[in-house]
Amino acid sequence: MTGTARYAVEYPARATTYGWVVQATAARGTITRVHTSAALAVEGVLAVLHHGNAARLNPAVDAELFRLQEPTVHYRGQIVAVVVAESIEAAREAARLVRFDYDVVPHRTELSAQDPDLYRPDHVNPDYPTDVVAGDFDAGYATAEVRLDVTYRTPAYHNSPLEPHATTAQWQDGRLLVHDSVQGSSPTREILARVFELPVEAVRVVNTHVGGGFGGKIYCKIQTLLAALAARHVERPVRLALARQQMFGPVGYRTPTIQRIRLGAAADGRLGAIAHDAISQTSTVTEFAEQSAVYTRNMYAAPNRRTTHRLARLDVPTPFWMRAPGHTPGSFALESALDELASACALDPVELRLRNDTMIDPESGHPFTSRNLAACLRDGARRFGWADRDPSPRARRHGRWLIGTGMAGSSYPARVRPAAASAAAYPDGTFEVRINAADIGTGARTALWQVAADALDVPPERVRILVGDTALPPAGVAGGSTGLASWSWAVVRAAEQLCDRLGELRGVVPAEGLTAEANTDDEVAAQATLPRYAYGAQFAEVRVDVDSGEVRVRRLLGVFAVGQVVNPVTLRSQLIGGMTMGLSMALHEAGLLDPRYGDWVNHDLATYHVSCNADVPAVQAHWIAEQDDQLNPAGIKGAGEIGIVGTAAAIANAVHHATGVRVRELPITLDKLLTG
Ligand code: MOS
Numbered sequence: 001m002t003g004t005a006r007y008a009v010e011y012p013a014r015a016t017t018y019g020w021v022v023q024a025t026a027a028r029g030t031i032t033r034v035h036t037s038a039a040l041a042v043e044g045v046l047a048v049l050h051h052g053n054a055a056r057l058n059p060a061v062d063a064e065l066f067r068l069q070e071p072t073v074h075y076r077g078q079i080v081a082v083v084v085a086e087s088i089e090a091a092r093e094a095a096r097l098v099r100f101d102y103d104v105v106p107h108r109t110e111l112s113a114q115d116p117d118l119y120r121p122d123h124v125n126p127d128y129p130t131d132v133v134a135g136d137f138d139a140g141y142a143t144a145e146v147r148l149d150v151t152y153r154t155p156a157y158h159n160s161p162l163e164p165h166a167t168t169a170q171w172q173d174g175r176l177l178v179h180d181s182v183q184g185s186s187p188t189r190e191i192l193a194r195v196f197e198l199p200v201e202a203v204r205v206v207n208t209h210v211g212g213g214f215g216g217k218i219y220c221k222i223q224t225l226l227a228a229l230a231a232r233h234v235e236r237p238v239r240l241a242l243a244r245q246q247m248f249g250p251v252g253y254r255t256p257t258i259q260r261i262r263l264g265a266a267a268d269g270r271l272g273a274i275a276h277d278a279i280s281q282t283s284t285v286t287e288f289a290e291q292s293a294v295y296t297r298n299m300y301a302a303p304n305r306r307t308t309h310r311l312a313r314l315d316v317p318t319p320f321w322m323r324a325p326g327h328t329p330g331s332f333a334l335e336s337a338l339d340e341l342a343s344a345c346a347l348d349p350v351e352l353r354l355r356n357d358t359m360i361d362p363e364s365g366h367p368f369t370s371r372n373l374a375a376c377l378r379d380g381a382r383r384f385g386w387a388d389r390d391p392s393p394r395a396r397r398h399g400r401w402l403i404g405t406g407m408a409g410s411s412y413p414a415r416v417r418p419a420a421a422s423a424a425a426y427p428d429g430t431f432e433v434r435i436n437a438a439d440i441g442t443g444a445r446t447a448l449w450q451v452a453a454d455a456l457d458v459p460p461e462r463v464r465i466l467v468g469d470t471a472l473p474p475a476g477v478a479g480g481s482t483g484l485a486s487w488s489w490a491v492v493r494a495a496e497q498l499c500d501r502l503g504e505l506r507g508v509v510p511a512e513g514l515t516a517e518a519n520t521d522d523e524v525a526a527q528a529t530l531p532r533y534a535y536g537a538q539f540a541e542v543r544v545d546v547d548s549g550e551v552r553v554r555r556l557l558g559v560f561a562v563g564q565v566v567n568p569v570t571l572r573s574q575l576i577g578g579m580t581m582g583l584s585m586a587l588h589e590a591g592l593l594d595p596r597y598g599d600w601v602n603h604d605l606a607t608y609h610v611s612c613n614a615d616v617p618a619v620q621a622h623w624i625a626e627q628d629d630q631l632n633p634a635g636i637k638g639a640g641e642i643g644i645v646g647t648a649a650a651i652a653n654a655v656h657h658a659t660g661v662r663v664r665e666l667p668i669t670l671d672k673l674l675t676g
Pocket of ligand 1: 216480
């Protein structure tokens with residue numbers, strides 16, 4: 001590391017000012033009065049912007065961005081003002097002194113399966129059907145030899161990327177320049193142009209380096225808009241970074257879930273009926289419907305199946321994207337239930353999954369373009385040393401530690417989005433490839449550079465790659481594990497076109513250079529809709545203190561099938577990162593909302609626990625060779641998300657094997673084990 005990478009609030013800006021946000025202290029109601037005189041009296045304070053004095057904005061696509069426009073308070077912690085000052089200290093001090101009077105009305109923040117107002121959204125994220133039915137679940141379940149009916153719960157989770165949501169915004173001659181922490185700047189540019197009623201060409205968003213995101217920065221967030229609004233108001237650049245504590249709520253979180261799973265199987269473990277009914281929450285601001293049951297639609301065979309989603313609209317911040325949305329909570333439920341079914345059928349859990357494997361997608365009826373779940377299960381079992389496992393729970397003990405092992409399957413969709421790219425050749429023998437991809441710390445820049453050098457068939461040292469700027473050809477966000485698959489497609493096409501034109505010129509590069517541009521809009525639109533997924537198998541070994549219930553993960557091992565591997569170093573990093581996040585989910589993370597105040601009780605990294613080094617002793621990620629010609633030119637499936645899918649279930653299953661206690665509500669804390 002050299003420290004030369006610049007992040008959103010580290011770019012030089014002349015005469016910059018600093019913003020600090022103010023959050024509502026009422027859970028629901030209306031602001032009746034704003035008291036700003038004490039804040040304005042702080043030396044160096046330039047402005048306190050709130051709904052009463054902020055410029056009117058054109059409504060944004062995401063209603064959570066429509067802030068400082070109305071006196072309504074939808075949830076506690078909603079951003080209701082921004083202080084702008086000459087220093088960050090003055091801004092922060094003044095923010096403390098801004099006071100609001102509220103007309104408060106009763107609020108409701110608790111997710112409950114008994115909530116009479118649960119409703120059925122029109123679709124779930126990003127555009128899946130809400131409910132899917134095939135065969136006759138009730139009949140298949142009623143006649144099954146083995147039946148399981150269990151409910152799992154996951155709490156709220158908060159994204160905690162190292163770099164907070166952060167923006168430097170500056171206006172010049174009616175043009176807006178933004179340095180931002182967003183996971184992809186092309187959509188943000190469109191949103192800003194719409195909100196400020198500018199031509200798209202008048203907005204430039206730069207995100208050369210992004211310090212993590214995990215979904216929490218996938219689209220334009222509130223600090224971007226407020227920084228731009230404030231910069232226009234004070235007619236100077238504004239830097240606005242959320243404090244860590246301010247990231248717990250107002251920029252989104254993974255919804256808590258309540259998931260009922262029913263499995264009906266023959267005595268040999270073959271599934272005849274699967275039902276997965278998921279409940280989660282959204283806000284009164286806008287709808288966000290986590291697709292928790294979607295995982296179950298495509299994972300295992302069964303003739304009779306039903307998956308449903310219901311939502312509670314509560315006085316809470318709007319949930320948002322977090323690594324493997326839907327599949328993360330959904331796989332915890334289904335892969336835990338399969339472990340319970342394996343016990344009920346006296347069957348090895350790996351064998352149970354092999355028996356219910358399918359090469360035909362149960363939802364669409366089409367063959368998967370490639371499905372190597374079985375290979376991952378077998379290779380994982382071999383590497384982990386699964387074969388000699390005694391299935392009985394609570395059978396292994398070393399001193400005060402009960403030892404157990406568990407496993408889970410995993411999958412994640414392999415999707416692509418359209419993108420554009422350009423490739424240029426120069427007379428000095430170098431090349432430049434340009435695409436508005438985003439490197440959010442994944443190493444995407446490096447992998448794309450390799451793809452570009454391969455496609456140009458020149459040594460990488462002669463290729464420059466530029467990403468992270470809306471001045472480059474537009475591309476989709478770093479999200480949904482679509483990044484490298486989508487971007488590499490456009491890079492390959494641009495490189496092919498450049499090579500063709502160089503061929504026509506017999507390799508002679510004109511003095512001014514030669515540029516070719518390509519986009520994949522038509523190719524991506526024309527691609528057949530087929531079931532495309534990455535797969536994996538997760539194995540965990542835990543030890544549990546027999547007296548205190550303390551759980552330690554001794555090792556995690558995952559084997560994945562993610563298509564073509566571009567860069568083994570960055571791939572491994574993504575996979576073990578996802579697995580570590582899954583470990584964190586299994587044992588540590590839980591966002592707790594106090595229903596009396598509607599406020600997040602634990603809103604910093606001292607009280608919202610995430611796994612740290614000492615919690616993660618040994619994580620191994622492996623992959624199998626896989627070639628799938630029905631994906632994209634580079635044969636990539638994407639690997640940013642599959643590492644987290646199934647991990648929490650593998651650990652929960654291992655805890656059950658160690659202790660005989662089945663914890664169906666994450667995280668697995670000492671209290672839940674001691675009562676068992
Ligand atoms: Mo990921 S939740 O699509 O950034």
